[in-house]
Amino acid sequence: MSRLSRRQLLKQTAALGAGAMSVGIGWNLLGAQAAESRAPASPLGMADDLPNPAELHSVDGRLHADLYMAVTEKRLPGGPAPLRIFNASLPGPTLRLQPGDTLEVAFENRMPPNPDDDDLTVNVPNRFNTTNMHYHGFHVSPRGNSDNVYLEIEPGQRFNYVVRLPQDHPSGNYWYHPHRHGSVSAQVASGAAGMAIIGGALDAVPEIAAMVERVLVLQAPVPGVDGLLMDEEPIWPLTAERDFLINGQYRPRIHIREGEVQHWRLLHAGDAQFLPLRADGLELHEIGRDGNPLPAARQTDHIDLAPGNRSNLLIKGLEAGHYTLRRPAFDQGIQALPEIILADIFVIAEDDSRVAPDAPFGRDIPQGALPDNDILVDITDDEITGHRQFVLGVTEVKGYFHDTVFTINDEPFDPGRDDVVTRLGEVEEWTLVNTTPFPHPIHIHVNPFQLIEVNGEPVPDKPWMDTVPVPAAGSVKFRTRFLDFAGRYVMHCHILPHEDTGMMININIQE
Ligand SMILES: [Cu+2]
Structure with missing residues (x-):
């Protein structure tokens, strides 16, 4: 195929009409748009405020995502470490879908070959470079090239997933991660995970629609003893997860204005420790659990997340000052686990000039019943x-x-x-x-x-x-x-x- 001239390109773009022109980057001039992409950004538009992860949005009922898993070096609190992650990103990009959409994932396993001497016994961790994809919480077919966790995608192989969401799919927080039995723990413990958000009725509640929305992906990547994780030993003890990250950052700064209510979408993408979370001095209301809205907003002083759980949390800044998002010391069964500070939260003045002037400013907790679902x-x-x-x-x-x-x-x-x-x-x-x-x-x-x-x-x-x-x-x-x-x-x-x-x-x- 010959290369198109700039003039030809301009002509084709014009033919697509004004609607197409407004879509911006990510547009494929020769076919339907695959996805609209957003770079990581602070929802307040502030320089030292925690950015939401990069996002891919569906367009006209379709989201086409190119995802690959590869060994990529990332800087962790303990130093640089090679990790098995999606698209060189910790966490992977957030997928934004609507009920009725089709998600197409063109997946590629770019990891190196497995060692020849792996123990292939079922229920013994093995073949850490063989993988697949799971769409956690999605109400979709488990067959064929949909949410089929029996697939094994070997190093060098590609696989096209087509996942069709029903029209009545509940609205909330989901996620994607590998799920090949034998290498799940090594890959998720490495950081291979991303948020998936299915929009709908919950987002249309006027009080919620008016809020700044944060995506918070909690992970504690565990590196190998000497470089890449090559056996289960480093992740076997419950205490292996030490440094919890949010959106890939250790102890980030999160800002809330006085009187402001923000909508936080929390995902526990760790692989072992529980996170009974507190944000003392702030007001917490839970409105959704996993991918499903609660009957009504429920005020609480803590949010319990086990590995795999998600929560829709409304969090209100009261008096200006410094607060923390933390997990207090607690016993996970017979194992005592220490306190962890996950983030510093700063409640700032209502009119703080560092906040972008067009940032949303929600103030009210929705009262009464939240939207239900068939x-x-x-x-x-x-x-x-x-x-x-x-x-x-x-x-x-x-x-x-x-x-x-x-x-x-x-x-x-x-x-x-x-x-x-x-x-x-x-x-x-x-x-x-x-x-x-x-x-x-x-x-x-x-x-x-x-x-x-x-x-x-x-x-x-x-x-x-x-x-x-x-x-x-x-x-x-x-x-x-x-x-x-x-x-x-x-x-x-x-x-x-x-x-x-x-x-x-x-x-x-x-x-
Ligand atoms: Cu268990």
């Missing part, structure tokens, strides 16, 4: 068509990593076994019983669930979630509808070293 209607007792119980355990088996295998109903993961077989349209109540002395955040793909009980106690607002911590020596009960999508997918622990060493089952939903 697929998040309360599950009633008489809808239930079946009950199941799953017992979470750990056992010693010689020859496995640290002689340890994590189990569900006494079995470690077997890729060839269907642990749950049921049909589209069934509605089930599941009880998860934890026999171990540490909590496990359990995640189920494709369909969210409604949390009913924790340790036998009813949960007041019965939130819809996709990842729930089962307390140490405790239990949870949830209800779920198997809607819209037949196929095979998984339920697993989101402390990812536990998943890689066995704590996962297959769910087969038949037509």
Whole structure:
């Protein structure tokens, strides 16, 4: 194909009309626009304020994203480290979608070949350079080239994902990360993750639409002992995650004006430690959990995030001053974990001249019911068509990593076994019983669930979630509808070293 002259290009651009001209960078003159891209930027337009990650927005119902995973050197608090990450970016770009959109990911594995002497036993971490993609929390097909976590994309290979969101998809915070059994923990612990936001009714609430919006991706990348992470040893202890980053920055500065309410989209993309977060001196209201709006704004003094969880948080600056976003010291089961300061928060004057004049300024918490959604209607007792119980355990088996295998109903993961077989349209109540002395955040793909009980106690607002911590020596009960999508997918622990060493089952939903 001959190169187009500048004049020809101008002619073609003109032919596309005024609407096309206003779209800006990222426009492909010879075809439909693939995505509208935004560079990282402070939502207040301030120089030393934490930027939101780069974003790719869908256009006319379609988002085409070129994503690759490669080993890229990044500066961590402990020094430079080579990490397995998306698009040389920590975190990866935020994907912004609308219900009904089609997400196309042209994925490429640019990592080097795996070592020849890898132990290929199932449930032993292996082949850290083999990967795939999971669209965490998406209510989409688990088959073919959609949210299929059984794929194995080898170094040098490309794969095209096409993920179709239903028109009634709930509005909220989702994320993408690799999910190949055996290398999940190494890759997510390395920082391979990004936010995905599905817009809709929640964003249209006038009080929320008026707010500055922040995307906060919490990660604690764990490097190898001497360069690239090549075995599971450095990430195996719970205390391996030490330096938590937000959007790739260690202890960033976040600004809020006096009287201002900001909408924070929080994602816990770490792989092991829990984050019971506090921002003492500021007012907190939670409006969404995982990808799902709560029935109404709920005031609280803390937000509990387990690995995999997301939260829509409204945070209000009261008096000017210096505050922190922190995790207090706490016990995660039998393990004592220290306090972490994640960010410095500065409440500044309402008319601070460092803020861009066109920055939004929200002031009000929405009152009354938040928008509901057809697929998040309360599950009633008489809808239930079946009950199941799953017992979470750990056992010693010689020859496995640290002689340890994590189990569900006494079995470690077997890729060839269907642990749950049921049909589209069934509605089930599941009880998860934890026999171990540490909590496990359990995640189920494709369909969210409604949390009913924790340790036998009813949960007041019965939130819809996709990842729930089962307390140490405790239990949870949830209800779920198997809607819209037949196929095979998984339920697993989101402390990812536990998943890689066995704590996962297959769910087969038949037509
Ligand atoms: Cu676990």
